[in-house]
Amino acid sequence: MRLKSFYPIRFYPVLDTELASRLGIGPVAAAAALLEAGAHILQFRHKGFFSRQTYDQAGEMASFCRQAGALFVMNDRADLARLLNAALHVGQDDLSPADARRILGEDAIVGYSTHNEAQIRAAAAEPVDYLALGPIFGTSTKQNPDPVVGLDELRRLRSMTHRPLVAIGGITLANALSVWGAGADSVAVVSDLFPKDGNIRARAEEWMEISA
Numbered sequence: 064m065r066l067k068s069f070y071p072i073r074f075y076p077v078l079d080t081e082l083a084s085r086l087g088i089g090p091v092a093a094a095a096a097l098l099e100a101g102a103h104i105l106q107f108r109h110k111g112f113f114s115r116q117t118y119d120q121a122g123e124m125a126s127f128c129r130q131a132g133a134l135f136v137m138n139d140r141a142d143l144a145r146l147l148n149a150a151l152h153v154g155q156d157d158l159s160p161a162d163a164r165r166i167l168g169e170d171a172i173v174g175y176s177t178h179n180e181a182q183i184r185a186a187a188a189e190p191v192d193y194l195a196l197g198p199i200f201g202t203s204t205k206q207n208p209d210p211v212v213g214l215d216e217l218r219r220l221r222s223m224t225h226r227p228l229v230a231i232g233g234i235t236l237a238n239a240l241s242v243w244g245a246g247a248d249s250v251a252v253v254s255d256l257f258p259k260d261g262n263i264r265a266r267a268e269e270w271m272e273i274s275a
Contacts (some may be wrong), residue, residue, distance in 0.1 A: 066126055067184055071227075071248055071249070072103050072104050072126050072248075072249050073243065073248070073249050073250065073251045073274035073275075074102065074103075074249070074250065074267075074270045074271060074274040075104050075106070075229055075250060075251040075252065076097050076102050076104070076105055076106070076250065076251075076267065076270075077106040077108050077138075077231070077251050077252065077253045078093055078097070078105060078106065078108065078124075078256070079108045079109075079110075079253050080107075080108065080109045080110075080111070080117070080120075081109075081110060081111065082253065082254065082257070083223055083257070086257055088257065088261070088263070090107075090120055090124070091120050091124060091127075093124050093256070093257075094107075094123075094124040094127055094128075094129055095262040096263040096267065097256070097263065097264070097267045098127050098128065098131040098133055099264055100263075100264045100265075100267030100268045100270075100271055101267070101268070101271045102131075102267060102270075102271070103132075103133050103134065104131060104133055104134040105124065105128055105133055105134070105135055105136065106136040106137075106138055106152055106251070107121050107135070107136065107137055107138060108139075108253075109121075109138065110139075112273060113140065113143070118143065121137065121143065121147060122147060123250075125147040125148070126162050127275055131247055134150055134151060134172065135147065135149045135150065136150040136151065136152050136172075136174065137150070137152070138151075138152050138159075139147045139152070139153060139154070139157050139164075139185055141153070141158050141163040141166040141167055143167065143260065144166075144167060144171070145166055145167055145171075150171060150172035150173070150174070150176070151163055151167060151171065151172070151173050151174070151175070152173075152174040152176070152195070152235055153173065153174070153175055153177070154175075154176040154191070155176060155177070155182065158184065159189075159212065160173050160175050160189040160191045161189065161190055164190050166210055170192075172192045173190065173191045173192055174191060174192060174193045174194070174195060174229070175189055175194055176194075176195045176196075176197075176231075176263070177189040177194050177196050178196070178197065178209040178210070178212065179196075179209075179212075180220060180223065183196070183220050183223050183224055184223060186224065186226075187224065191226070192226070192227070192231055193226055193227040193228070193248075193249075193252060194224055194226050194227070194228055194229065194241040195228075195229040195230075195231050196212060196217060196220060196228055196229070196230055196231070196247075197209075197212055197214065197230060197231035197232030197251075198212060198232020198233055198237075199211070199212050199214065199217055199230045199231065199232045199233060199234060199242055199247075200213075200232055200233030200234065200238065201232075201233050202232040202233045203254065203255075208232070209214055211225075211232070212232070214241055214242065214245045215245075217230060217242070217246060217247060218246050219247045220247040221245070221246030221247070222246075227248045227249065228246065228247055228248050228249070229247065229249040229250070229251050230242045230245075230247035230249070230250050230251065231249065231250070231251035231253070233254075234250045234251065234252055234254075234255065235254075235255040236255060236269060236270065236273065239252075239270075239274075240273070250274075254268060255270075
């Protein structure tokens with residue numbers, strides 16, 4: 064399924080397995096809750112060793128997404144994205160988008176992370192379907208985050224690409240409207256998927272409501 068079939072997708076949940084584990088939340092159950100709330104896209108982000116169990120979890124999530132008519136996105140791993148018939152999101156230090164295309168083919172959806180003007184400009188030559196930009200605000204989900212972009216810079220950089228732009232980094236229900244207002248097509252949400260009361264579905268429903 065091509066990305067143009069989904070945009071504008073304003074709410075882009077990123078399920079980070081390390082964060083879920085720290086909170087004592089099963090990633091498969093979390094994925095099911097997000098999709099039950101109506102999410103149209105789900106990224107699986109796993110930065111540790113990719114065991115057989117982790118792959119099986121990703122496979123379950125991919126199956127859930129197919130059943131829900133949602134797009135499943137694998138973070139970093141083009142090989143696993145191909146095995147799971149998934150979309151792919153790569154960062155600046157991962158396999159290049161051009162090489163990822165060689166693995167996934169022309170019809171696959173590929174997203175690409177950027178963090179500044181130079182990377183936004185360089186991405187114009189890359190065979191990708193959308194760009195992510197961040198961190199917009201301070202974030203604790205990465206050990207060595209890039210410098211904060213901020214809303215003013217988001218607004219300025221928005222004009223430098225015609226591709227859908229996904230803002231990421233420290234985005235919550237409290238500040239999301241300002242991020243959309245600064246020009247983001249979509250907001251990637253990581254930590255704010257997990258409310259203190261543990262009701263992921265209810266939190267995702269709040270996201271779906273404000274992003275409608």
